[in-house]
Amino acid sequence: MARPALRIDVLGSLRVNVDGSVRPAPPRVADLLAMLTLRPGGQLSTDALIDGLWQGAPPRTAAKVLQGRIHELRRLLGDSDRVQRGISGYTLLVEPDELDATRFAALVAEADGAARHGRVDDQVELLRAADGLWRGPAYQDHTAIDLVHDEAMRLEEHRLEAVESRIDGDLAQGHHHLVVAELAVLSRRHPVRERFWKQLMLALYRCGRQADALQTYQDARRVLIEEFGLDPGPEMQELEQRILAQDPALAADVPAPPRETARPAPPAKPAANAPNELPRDIALTGRDAELEAIHTSLTSGGCPVVALNGPGGTGKSALAVHAAHRASDHFPDGRLYINLHATTPGVAVRQPLEVLQRLLQTLGAANPPQSEGEAAGMFRSLTHERRLLFVLEDAADLAQVIPLLPNGAGCAVIVTSRRPLAGPEVTTALRLGPLGETAAVELLGHMLGADRVGADGAAARHIVELCDRLPLAIRIVGARLLANPVQPLASFAARLTDERHRLDELEDADLAVRTSIATGYDYLRRHPRGGDAAALFAHLGLWFGTHVTASTAAVLPGWPTHRAERALGRLVEAQLLHCPSPDRYTLHDLVRLFAQEQAQDQLTGPERAEVVERTLHYQLDTVRNAVLTLSPGLASRLEFGPGSPSHPEPARPGRSFADRAEAVTWIRGERDNLLAAAQHAAELPPPACLVTVGLAAALMYTCEMHGWFTDLETLAEHARRIALRTEDERSLALALTCSGHAANGLGRARQAVVRLEQALETWRRIEDRSGEALTLTYLAYTYLTAGDVDRSMGYCRQSLTLYERLGDRLGHALALLFLSNQLQQHGMYDQALTANSTGTALVEGLDEPRMLGIARGIRAAVHARCGRYDEALRCFEEALELLTQSQDRYQQARCFWGMSQVRDAQGRAGEALAERHRALDILQELRLLGAEDALLVADRPEEITRLLPEFLATEPSHRQL
Numbered sequence: 001m002a003r004p005a006l007r008i009d010v011l012g013s014l015r016v017n018v019d020g021s022v023r024p025a026p027p028r029v030a031d032l033l034a035m036l037t038l039r040p041g042g043q044l045s046t047d048a049l050i051d052g053l054w055q056g057a058p059p060r061t062a063a064k065v066l067q068g069r070i071h072e073l074r075r076l077l078g079d080s081d082r083v084q085r086g087i088s089g090y091t092l093l094v095e096p097d098e099l100d101a102t103r104f105a106a107l108v109a110e111a112d113g114a115a116r117h118g119r120v121d122d123q124v125e126l127l128r129a130a131d132g133l134w135r136g137p138a139y140q141d142h143t144a145i146d147l148v149h150d151e152a153m154r155l156e157e158h159r160l161e162a163v164e165s166r167i168d169g170d171l172a173q174g175h176h177h178l179v180v181a182e183l184a185v186l187s188r189r190h191p192v193r194e195r196f197w198k199q200l201m202l203a204l205y206r207c208g209r210q211a212d213a214l215q216t217y218q219d220a221r222r223v224l225i226e227e228f229g230l231d232p233g234p235e236m237q238e239l240e241q242r243i244l245a246q247d248p249a250l251a252a253d254v255p256a257p258p259r260e261t262a263r264p265a266p267p268a269k270p271a272a273n274a275p276n277e278l279p280r281d282i283a284l285t286g287r288d289a290e291l292e293a294i295h296t297s298l299t300s301g302g303c304p305v306v307a308l309n310g311p312g313g314t315g316k317s318a319l320a321v322h323a324a325h326r327a328s329d330h331f332p333d334g335r336l337y338i339n340l341h342a343t344t345p346g347v348a349v350r351q352p353l354e355v356l357q358r359l360l361q362t363l364g365a366a367n368p369p370q371s372e373g374e375a376a377g378m379f380r381s382l383t384h385e386r387r388l389l390f391v392l393e394d395a396a397d398l399a400q401v402i403p404l405l406p407n408g409a410g411c412a413v414i415v416t417s418r419r420p421l422a423g424p425e426v427t428t429a430l431r432l433g434p435l436g437e438t439a440a441v442e443l444l445g446h447m448l449g450a451d452r453v454g455a456d457g458a459a460a461r462h463i464v465e466l467c468d469r470l471p472l473a474i475r476i477v478g479a480r481l482l483a484n485p486v487q488p489l490a491s492f493a494a495r496l497t498d499e500r501h502r503l504d505e506l507e508d509a510d511l512a513v514r515t516s517i518a519t520g521y522d523y524l525r526r527h528p529r530g531g532d533a534a535a536l537f538a539h540l541g542l543w544f545g546t547h548v549t550a551s552t553a554a555v556l557p558g559w560p561t562h563r564a565e566r567a568l569g570r571l572v573e574a575q576l577l578h579c580p581s582p583d584r585y586t587l588h589d590l591v592r593l594f595a596q597e598q599a600q601d602q603l604t605g606p607e608r609a610e611v612v613e614r615t616l617h618y619q620l621d622t623v624r625n626a627v628l629t630l631s632p633g634l635a636s637r638l639e640f641g642p643g644s645p646s647h648p649e650p651a652r653p654g655r656s657f658a659d660r661a662e663a664v665t666w667i668r669g670e671r672d673n674l675l676a677a678a679q680h681a682a683e684l685p686p687p688a689c690l691v692t693v694g695l696a697a698a699l700m701y702t703c704e705m706h707g708w709f710t711d712l713e714t715l716a717e718h719a720r721r722i723a724l725r726t727e728d729e730r731s732l733a734l735a736l737t738c739s740g741h742a743a744n745g746l747g748r749a750r751q752a753v754v755r756l757e758q759a760l761e762t763w764r765r766i767e768d769r770s771g772e773a774l775t776l777t778y779l780a781y782t783y784l785t786a787g788d789v790d791r792s793m794g795y796c797r798q799s800l801t802l803y804e805r806l807g808d809r810l811g812h813a814l815a816l817l818f819l820s821n822q823l824q825q826h827g828m829y830d831q832a833l834t835a836n837s838t839g840t841a842l843v844e845g846l847d848e849p850r851m852l853g854i855a856r857g858i859r860a861a862v863h864a865r866c867g868r869y870d871e872a873l874r875c876f877e878e879a880l881e882l883l884t885q886s887q888d889r890y891q892q893a894r895c896f897w898g899m900s901q902v903r904d905a906q907g908r909a910g911e912a913l914a915e916r917h918r919a920l921d922i923l924q925e926l927r928l929l930g931a932e933d934a935l936l937v938a939d940r941p942e943e944i945t946r947l948l949p950e951f952l953a954t955e956p957s958h959r960q961l
Contacts, residue, residue, distance in 0.1 A: 003079055003081075004018050004019050004077075004078040004079055005018070005019050005020065006018055006077060006078070006079070006082070006094065006098050007098055007099075007100075008033070008037060008094060008098060008099050008100070009100045009133075009135070010034065010037055010099070010100060010101050010138060010139050011100045011101060011104060011133050011134045011135060011136075011138050011155070012134060012135025012136035012137070012138070012140055013135070013136060013140045013141060014030050014033065014034055014139065014140070014141070014142060016033070016076060016077065018076075018077065018078045018658070019078070021658075023076055023078075023658060023659075023661070023662060024661050024662065024665050025076055025661070026072065026661055026884060026885075026887075027141075028053065028069060028884065029069055029072045029073050029076060030141075030142065031052070031053055031142055031145060031148075032049065032053065032066075032069050032070070032073055033073055033076075033092075034139055034142040034145065034148050035048070035049055035052050035053075035145060035147055035148060036049075036073075036083065036090060036091075036092035037092060037094075037099060037101070038147055038148065038151050039091075039092075040092055040093075040094045040099055040102065041091065041092070041093060041094070042091060043086045043088065043089045043090065043091045044089050044090060044091070045088050045089035046063070046066065046088060046089045046090070047088075047089075048089070048147065049066060049089065049090065050062045050063070050066055052145040052146070052147055052148070053066070053069075053145075055144070055145075059874075059877055060874070061874075061877070061878065065881055068881060068885065070083055070085075070090060072885060075658075075659050076659065076661070078658065081093065082094070100133045101138070101155060103133060104130050104133050104134075104155075104158075104159075105158070107126050107127070107129055107130035107133075108126075108127065108130050108158065108162050110126050111123045111126035111127045111130065111162070111165070111166075112165075114126060115165070115169070120169050120172050120173060121173070123165070123166075123169050124166055124169035124170060124173065127162050127163075127165055127166035127169065128166060130162055131159065131162060131163060131166065134159060137152065137156070138151070138152040138155040138156060138159075139151065139152040139155075160190065160193065163186070164193075164195045164196065164199070167179050167182070167183065167196075167199050168199070171199065171202060171203060171206075174206075176202070176203040176204075176206040176207055177203075177207055178424070179199070179203050180200070180203050180204060180207060183196055183199050183200035183203055184200060186200075187200050187216075187220070188223075191220070191223045191224065191228075192224070192228060194220070194232065194233055194235070194236050197216065197217070197220040197232075197236060198235065198236055198239055200213075200216050201213045201214075201216050201217055201236075201239055201240070201243065202239065202250065204216060205243050205250055206250070206251065210243060210246070213243050214240065214243060214244065217232070217236065217239075217240045217243075220232055220236065274332060274333050274334040274335075275334040275335070275336055275362050275363075276328070276334065276335050277335065277336050277337040277338075277362075278321055278324050278325060278328070278335050278337050278391065279321050279337060280321075281321060281322055281325040282318055282321075282322065283322075283446065284315070284318060284319060284322050285435070285439050285442045285443040285446060285471075286435040286436060286438075286439020286440065286442065286443065287315070287319050287432075287439075290308075290319060290430050290432065291319065291322065291323055291326070293428060293430060294306050294308075294319070294323040294327075294414070294428065294430070295323060295326055295327055297412075297427060297428040298323065298327045298330065298389070298412045298414070299327060299330050301409060301410070302409055302427075303405070303406060303407070303408060303409055303410075303411045303412060303413070304412050304413070304427040304428060305401075305405060305412075305413045305415065305425055305426050305427050305428075306323075306412070306413065306414045306415070306426075306427070306428045306429075306430070307415045307416075307417065307420075307421040307422075307426045307428070307429045307430070308320055308414065308415070308416045308417070308430050308431075308432060309416070309417050309418065309419060309420045309421060309429070309430075309431050309432070309575070310418075310431050310432030310433060310575060311418070311433075311470075311517075311520070311575035311576070311588070311591070312343075312418065312472070312516035312517055312519060312520055312575065313470040313471065313472030313473060313513060313516045313517075313590075314432040314433060314434065314470060314471060314472075315432060315471035315472070316416040316417075316432055317393060317394075317416055318471070319432065320391055320393070320414045320416050321337075321391065323414060324337075324389055324391050324414060327389065327412070328389065330387070330389075330412075331387050331388055331389035331410075331411075331412065332387055333386040333387045333388050333410075334362075334363075334386070334388050334389070335388070335389045335391070336359060336362060336388065336389070336390050336391070337390075337391045337393065338350075338355055338358065338359070338390075338391075338392060338393065339393040339394055340355065340392055340393060340394050340395050340396065340400060341394055342394045342395055342396035342397075342400070342417065342418070342523065343394055343418055343519040343520060343522075343523045344394065344519070345515070345518070345519060345522060349396055349400070351400075352372055352376070352400060352403040352404060353370075353371070353372040353375055355404055356368065356372065356375035356376060356379050356403065356404065357375060359379060359390075359404070360375060360378060360379060360382065363379075363382045363383070363386075364382070365378060365382065372403060375403075376403045379403075379404075379406065379407075380406065380407035381407070383406030383407050383408045383411055384406075384407045384408045385408060386406075386408050386410065386411065387408065387410035387411065388406060388408065388410075388411045388412075389411070389412050389413075389414075390404070390406065390411070390412070390413045390414070391413075391414045391416075392404060392413060392414070392415045392416070393416050394416060394417065394418075395415050395416065395417040395421065396417070396419075397417075397419060397421070398421045398422070398423050398425065398426075401413075401415055401421065401425075402423075402425060405425060418519075418520050418523070418574055418575045419573045419574065419575070420573065433578075434468055434469035434470055434588070435464075435469045435470075435471060435474075436469070437461060437464065437465070437469065439469075440464035440467070440469040440474055441453065441457070441460050441461060441464055443464075443471060443474050443475070443478075444460055444463065444464060444474055444477065444478055445460075446478075447474075447475065447478030447479070447481075447482060448478055448481055448482060452485075452489070453489070456488065456489045456490055458490075459488070459489035459490040459492075459493045460489055462493045463477055463489060463492065463493045463496060466493065466496040466497065466502065466589070467496070467506070467590070468588045468589050468590045470513070470588075470590065472511065472513060472516055473506050473513050473590065475511070476506050476507065476508045476511050476512070476513065477492065477496075477506070479508045479509070479511070480492070480505075480508050492505075499593055502590070502593055503590065503593055503594065503597070506590070513590055514594060514597075517576070517590065517591055517594045518594070520574045520575060520576050521534060521537060521574075521576065521594070521598070523574065524537070524570065524571075524574055524576075529570070530570060530574075532559075532563065532566065532567040532570070533567040533568075533570035533571050533574065535557060535567070535602075536553060536556070536557060536559075536564060536567040536568070536571065537571055537576060537595055537598060538595065538598040538599050538601075538602040538603065539553075539556035539557045539599065539603075539611060540553065540556065540577075540587065540592075540595050540599075541592070541594075541595035541596040541597070541598055541599030541600075542556065542596075542599050542603075542608055542611050542612055542615075543556065543615070544612075544673075544676045544677060544679075544680040545670075545672065545673030545676045545677065546586070546672045546673060546676065547584050547585060547586045547672075547673065548585050548586075548673075549583050549584065549585070550564050550565045550568055550583055550585075551564075551655055552615070552618070552619070552673075553567075553568060553585070555614060555615050555618045555652050556611055556614075556615055557611070558614065558652070568585055571585075572585070576591055576595075577591075584669075612680075612684070612688070613684075613688050614652055616677055616680070616681050616688060616691045617652070617691065618652045618653075618654055619654070619670075619673070619674065619677045619691075619695075620654070620677075620691050620694045620695055620698070621652075621653055621654030622654030622655045622666070623654070623667070623674065623694075623695060623698045623699060624654065624694075624698050625654050625655065625656050625657060625663075626657055626663040626664075626666055626667050626702075627663075627698050627699075627701055627702060629656075629657040629659070629660055629662075629663040630660050630663050630664065630701070630702070630705075630850070630886065630887070631701060631810075631848060631850065631851075632846070632847055632848075633809070633810035633846055633848055634701055634810070660885070660886060660887045661887055663887075664702075664887035667702050668706075671708070671711070674695060674699065675711060675714060675715070677691070677695065678691075678692045678695045678696070678714075678715050678718050679692075679714075679718060681695075682718040682719075682721060682722055686726055689722045689725075689726070690722065690726075690728075690731070692715070692718045692719055692722055693719045693722060693723070693728075693731045693734060693735070695715060696712075696715040696716060696718070696719040696734060696735065696738050697734055697738075699711070699712070699715060700712060700737075700738055700741070703715075703742075704741070704745075704890075705850065705888045705889075705890055705891065706889065706890050706926050707745070707890040707923075707926055707928050707948070707950075707951070708926070708928075709741075709742045709745030709746050709950065710742070710746065712738055712741065712742035712745070713738075713739060713742035713743065713746065715738060716735050716736075716738035716739035716742055717735075717739065719731060719734060719735035719738065720732065720735035720736065720739065722735075723735050729762055729765065729766050730766055730768065730771075732762055733759050733762035733763045733766065733768065733771055733775075734759075734771070736755050736756070736758045736759035736762060737755075737756065737759040737763075737771065737774065737775050737778065739755045739759075740752045740753070740754075740755035740756035740759060740775075740778060740779075740782065741756075741778050741781075743755060744778070744781065744782040744785060744950060745949075745950040746949065746950070747949025747950065749782060749785065749786040752782045753779070753782055753783070753786075756775055756778055756779045756782060757779070759771075759775045760772060760775045760776065760779065763775055769802060769805075769806055770806060770808065770811075772802060773799050773802040773803050773806060773808065773811055773815075774799075774811065776795050776796075776798050776799035776802065776815075777795075777796070777799045777811070777814055777815050777818060779792075779795040780792045780793070780794075780795035780796035780799060780815070780818050780822070781818055783795065784818065784821060784822055784825065785949070785950060789822055789825045789826055792818075792822050793819075793822050796815055796818050796819045796822060797819075799811075799815040799818075800812065800815045800816065800819065803815055809842045809843075809846060810842075810843070810846060810848065810851070812839075812842055813839040813840075813842035813843045813851060813855075814839075814851070815839075816835050816836070816838050816839030816842065817835075817836065817839045817851075817854060817855055817858055819835045819839075820832040820833070820834075820835035820836035820839065820858055820859075820862070821858055821861075823835060824858075824861065824862045824865060829862055829865070829866050832858075832862050833859065833862055836855055836858055836859050836862070839855055840852065840855045840856075843855065848886075849882045849883070849885040849886040850882070850883065850886035850888050850891070852882045853879045853880070853881075853882030853883035853885075853886060853888065853891060853895075854879070854883075854891055855879075856875050856876075856878045856879035856882060857875070857876065857879040857883075857891065857894060857895050857898065859875045860872045860873075860874075860875035860876040860879060860895070860898055861898060863875060864898065864901065864902050864905070867905075869902050869905060869906055872898075872902050873899060873902055876895050876898055876899045876902070879891075879895050880892055880895050880896075883895065889922050889925065889926055890922070890926060890928075892922060893918075893919040893920075893922035893923050893926075893951075894919070894951065896915045896916070896918040896919035896922070897915070897916065897919040897944075897951070899915045900912045900913070900914075900915035900916040900919065900941075903915060913938070916937075916938060916941060917938060920934040920937060920938060921934075923948070923951075928948060929947065929948070933947055
């Protein structure tokens with residue numbers, strides 16, 4: 001079998017890529033990998049690894065724990081041979097091109113060779129490629145380890161030296177105008193590196209900015225004296241004198257383009273007959289930061305190009321026009337406006353030659369050339385000595401814009417586009433999104449009057465949210481409410497709430513949100529390479545989740561993932577999708593409603609039903625794969641719904657997972673989508689609705705390990721309604737079991753007992769012994785948390801007997817662990833430890849680190865109650881290692897809480913508070929506690945029993961049935 005392709009990146013946050021897929025590494029495994037990459041191919045001693053992992057204070061079990069982490073690391077890398085054990089330590093085996101730090105060093109060395117042979121062009125390109133490998137500070141998040149910190153500092157120094165060399169190459173090629181902005185940042189970020197200051201002085205001088213170059217010397221001198229007590233070195237002093245003397249030897253070998261070389265001139269009076277084509281200005285709300293950035297750029301000189309992009313309806317045009325009016329005094333020779341019509345329905349996109357000819361006529365050319373090249377040349381000549389502002393509206397792409405850029409250092413350009421425009425020509429790029437809530441309400445208030453909006457602030461806020469806080473939509477609503485001054489805001493908000501007609505309501509005269517969205521969609525349909533994106537967009541109208549990944553999006557039309565990725569990228573460019581983080585795509589509500597309309601128009605009823613069922617089955621199959629990766633022994637719990645042994649396999653097999661970390665990351669990321677899938681499926685006719693039952697069965701385990709009992713209750717209620725509708729007793733028994741377990745976790749013991757007793761009766765009626773045994777265990781657990789230990793003991797013994805008869809080792813172990821918990825409640829500590837040991841022995845060999853971790857946590861609680869605090873802490877540490885391996889953050893929080901109680905008992909209040917905060921951080925991460933509740937519990941730990949009743953299940957409870 002071929003070795004998996006591996007790439008490890010350390011020039012930024014540590015990242016592991018195996019066979020083209022990024023694999024998340026648990027933090028402590030990532031620390032271990034970070035250290036091993038310090039000596040690729042060389043051995044790092046065990047002592048050095050332990051010292052780094054525990055910062056000089058290792059536990060007694062450090063060597064054993066290190067072996068476990070080495071095992072996890074080998075699984076993460078997908079090849080056990082990648083990490084070799086030696087006589088005194090471990091070695092990471094990687095090829096030179098598999099580690100970005102090694103590739104960086106090789107590119108720099110190759111660049112040095114090119115420089116020695118006079119190949120400056122090659123040197124610059126190689127150094128630029130080397131710098132492109134960096135994504136942030138080296139070994140980000142791992143520099144608390146001394147060894148890693150030292151290497152990170154070495155790499156950073158090497159990087160800065162490479163940047164300095166590359167800029168020397170840029171200057172040698174005459175590209176001084178391109179490096180001024182970069183050097184302005186670098187010199188202030190690294191003030192002690194005089195080479196950056198000297199490069200900046202030289203670049204400014206070659207741009208014709210002698211005064212700025214001399215001022216830079218004074219700035220550098222002030223910084224060096226104030227912060228470091230140093231005068232500039234002799235080379236900087238010599239360069240200052242040469243600039244003062246205008247030494248001819250300082251001139252560039254290659255002249256720089258003139259459009260970047262001039263400083264901004266002060267505002268002047270408009271020239272006689274200067275053209276002013278700007279549309280009428282309108283007041284803006286909520287764009288102060290963007291407006292200030294545009295104004296600063298427009299008035300900075302050097303012919304800036306400001307590119308505004310964003311979805312339709314965000315107010316790009318209004319912002320561009322307002323900014324142009326505000327800066328108009330700086331451009332006395334004229335303000336020109338032209339619409340390029342990239343997305344105007346029914347209008348052809350304007351070609352550069354047509355636009356150039358129109359601009360030339362405006363600027364006084366009687367007979368503009370008939371070729372684009374000649375026209376562009378004449379345009380640059382006519383604009384070279386003038387101070388003109390150009391507003392180019394609705395550009396298709398940068399290729400359409402570049403021929404239209406003027407050549408005068410006193411000129412400026414604002415371009416608006418649906419798509420982001422990125423390139424060296426663009427000096428400032430801004431993306432406009434929805435307004436903030438306050439600004440959106442203010443905009444509505446400007447139109448309707450503050451009194452009318454203030455009289456029903458809640459309705460106003462509801463309206464702007466239903467408008468996605470888009471300026472266009474808010475202006476339409478304002479216009480309609482102005483036309484009907486007696487209509488209450490609340491009644492209009494109610495009309496917008498109906499999703500079926502919301503886009504119809506957002507129309508007024510010639511303004512319509514639907515039309516604004518449609519322009520981007522129609523552009524894709526017309527574009528030669530936009531067909532897949534348009535088709536996928538219609539399919540996304542059938543997606544029921546809060547966000548979509550590329551692999552899931554591919555299931556909708558039944559495509560390969562790589563095809564869907566390309567289409568998603570084009571939808572992002574067209575501003576029909578938003579990509580807030582890698583492989584996470586979202587649709588704003590109004591765009592989603594438009595996509596739903598396209599799904600109705602483009603797909604037949606049977607096609608839509610097939611897409612929905614295929615996607616639901618894919619989600620269910622992926623959930624099952626994730627749960628089996630987390631706990632291979634849970635196969636029996638998954639035999640519900642489509643795709644189970646009693647039903648056909650899904651048309652599209654679900655995603656598989658390499659390890660527990662990948663599985664749990666997916667489940668956490670898809671949490672909201674899975675709940676949405678369950679709700680959506682529940683409304684469908686059989687057999688599609690049974691997907692909800694399957695999701696409830698599969699997610700019972702993950703909800704339990706995350707403390708997501710509210711989610712489990714929601715799933716259970718959906719499953720219960722389906723079971724009653726389909727008269728399926730097995731589904732009903734499962735729904736009641738989930739409901740009871742969830743109710744107990746939410747502190748409702750009486751409801752939990754009722755539901756679990758009903759479930760037990762149903763399991764027995766259909767003679768399903770596995771379901772019966774599980775429900776008996778949950779009943780034992782419920783009575784235990786309610787303080788009825790005797791009744792809990794009775795149910796636990798019944799479940800033990802049944803699990804033994806079934807030969808279910810995992811279930812038998814679970815019941816024994818509950819039994820050990822019950823025995824400690826009775827004060828029968830020796831018996832509790834015996835039951836715990838027996839349960840642990842059953843789990844060993846089953847690849848169930850979570851169960852082993854829970855067992856160690858219960859054992860720690862027994863030792864704590866007996867006053868054996870050191871032993872309790874040792875067991876808690878072992879439990880944490882196992883629970884980290886199994887990715888169970890909820891049980892980790894329980895361990896940290898237990899450790900805080902032990903520290904309190906030992907009189908170590910500071911350490912107790914630190915452990916408590918670690919537990920509370922996890923509970924906030926899992927969205928089980930808010931920030932205010934966490935602060936409350938940090939000061940008053942007893943409040944945890946009120947806020948999270950099930951959290952302290954190993955403690956005596958005072959809950960009553």
